[in-house]
Amino acid sequence: MENQKTIVIAALVENKPGVLHSVANLFRRRNFNIESITVGHTEQKGITRMTITVSGDEKTLEQVTKQMNKLIDVIKVTSLEPENIVTRELALIKVSAPDAKTRSDIINCVEVFRGHIIDVSPETLMTEITGTPDKIEAFLNLMKPYGIMELARTGLTALSRGIKSIKIDE
Amino acid sequence: MSTTKMTGANALLEALEKQGVKHVFGILGGAILPVYDALCHHPKIRHILARHEQGAAHAADGYARASGRPGVCFATSGPGATNLVTGIANAYMDSSPVIAITGQVPSAGVNSSYMIGKDAFQEADIIGITTPITKYNHQVRSAAEIPQTVNAAFYIATTGRPGPVLIDVPKNVQSETAEIHFNGPIDIRGYRPPGNPHPLQIRKAAELLLDAERPVILAGGGVITANATDELLTIAELLLAPVATTFMGKGAMPEIHPLSIGNIGMHGNPLANKLLLEADVLLAVGTRFADRATGNLDTFCPEAKKIHVDIDAAEIGKNIEVDVPIVADAKQALIAIYERLIQQAKKKNDTPWLQRVKTAKTQLNPPEKAETTELKPKQLLQVLRKLLPEDAIVTTEVGQNQMWSALYFKALKPRTFISSGGLGTMGFGFPAAIGAKTACPNRHVVDIAGDGSFIMTEQELACSVLEDIPVTVIVLNNGVLGMVAQWQRMFYKKRYMAVKLGKSPDFVKLAEAYGAQGFHVQSTTEFEKAVKAALKNTVTTVIDVPINSEEDVVPMVPPGCGLNQQVGDY
């Protein structure tokens, strides 16, 4: 579709049962397209941070933040400016590595991408790699010929650069 | 802060009482027994026993819409709670402050015999079920948190854009005793209803309105909710701007006022649909530009600069693009706009636009005349208007009866026309009438019904008779599910399927079976007599009015068309 954009939304929400349900429900009900969502504690007690990657046209994306703002347990919602944020994702990748040649090839790639080998078995290597989604894609493309046996990605998380933050005044 | 030792159930009722609750509609069951037991000690709260939880929820909704104060309903866990769902969804769509309180299976107990999450008898995940249809919902975990939760529920339900809130109370929480204190502050950090309108936007709005040659005001339900009808009228009279209403806004403008042009929309008044499209500046207040109101958006006010006032920021830009967005309470915004306007505007006596409005009115809304002695909906509703006092409250069911009422029954005051707009719930009107009558016992309340809709909640006749809450039901009896029959006639080449209701039941006998009174009428004169009798009656009255089963609601904007493509005469 034309005019499609992808944006990253950071939301601070109450650390309460049911909040994830309300947010997920809102996205389903209003036909918003979640590409990834990550959830975790923040430096502030009782507050959870959700980082949501959504795609859609301009109007839909405006509705996403407005509708999220209406949820009572959502304290603050910001659409992060792409040019002003650092984004990271973590991936664990299990690759088939039955012989010494394959192993050393894979280890070379991992070093170039500044990843780590975190598990070794006679037939496999497990790699941990952190970076922007693009970097992870690039690494996965390199690994494909060896045979990716299992892949787990965390989804994207992000923070604004510099002094800017979405912290809540207490 | 002083605390008192009491049970969760008593804390709940005490908190409701402190919120000014005098009436509760509900049906009890196992999981809410402690609350009902505590009701014995709370004589100030009157419990009204509905005969179906849907009826209780609609009654609470009707109570809220008629009075502007939140309506409260109770239900037990499981099926009691799920029976409330239609009523809650209905309140949500029409932004009505309903507080629903449900019992729930125990969340803790002796020997860790808690039941939540274990598919216990009559367990339903009512929090999960109602998440998308409530403004907020919450399951309390301890008796101590009940007063805070109740206070927050009322605050959330009644401020900002109002809406239903559900509180789920596990049975053990109702019975447990705790130190309770009532006056804790409400601080919900994720909820800040909009404050004053932005001065810059107000200035822009005023400038547009001052320069307008053909201003039109569109008033939605938000104007009624905000009690801003006087402010609306003042601006309309200053600018000599005609006022159209959305379906939910009916009553925001006295419909006999020279500047009133009626409802817009699919079954709107042709006068409103026509003049709205001629506007060069549109001031829309408290409306969400619903699809049934705007018709095809491509032809909706193409030439007008649009000012949109709404308390819900998400409504701005959701359905249509606007030139001046104002996020604020309708009353605050209208006062601010007026204060700007009055600095420059001189009160006018006449404008070319006013002349246009007058001419269009005589063409499109010719004066009423009694055309026939046949029982025709238009005429019946005009007669009804003459018989009812100004402040009488009319509720409607859904379908043709509802659209005829919107077209031909002139609302003269806010909160006197109560109908299910967003969800279009058949069966809403009658229990809502009971709720409205409970809130306004000294006024007449009339439900204008279709035979199909009335049957959906007719069991509440028992409630209205035994609780002594007399209302009048006028059944426009066409023997069919009229509105869908009309669509089959118009858009499915008269292939009628599953719309025939026949002559069952006999509504007079039905009324009598419940201890209410019933009248069959055969002519307009008999209709008048029956209505007069009903207004004198101290018991609920059902008036059965046979009408032609093939009568269409016209004018109509066919689905997918613009408001300029309306067919049929008013």
Ligand SMILES: Cc1ncc(C[n+]2csc(CCOP(=O)(O)OP(=O)(O)O)c2C)c(N)n1
């Ligand atoms: C609960 C519910 N079920 C189904 C519908 C779909 N529907 C809309 S109008 C209508 C017919 C209403 O018939 P009746 O109450 O007799 O009113 P009439 O249109 O004949 O005035 C139906 C079935 C609805 N709006 N609500």
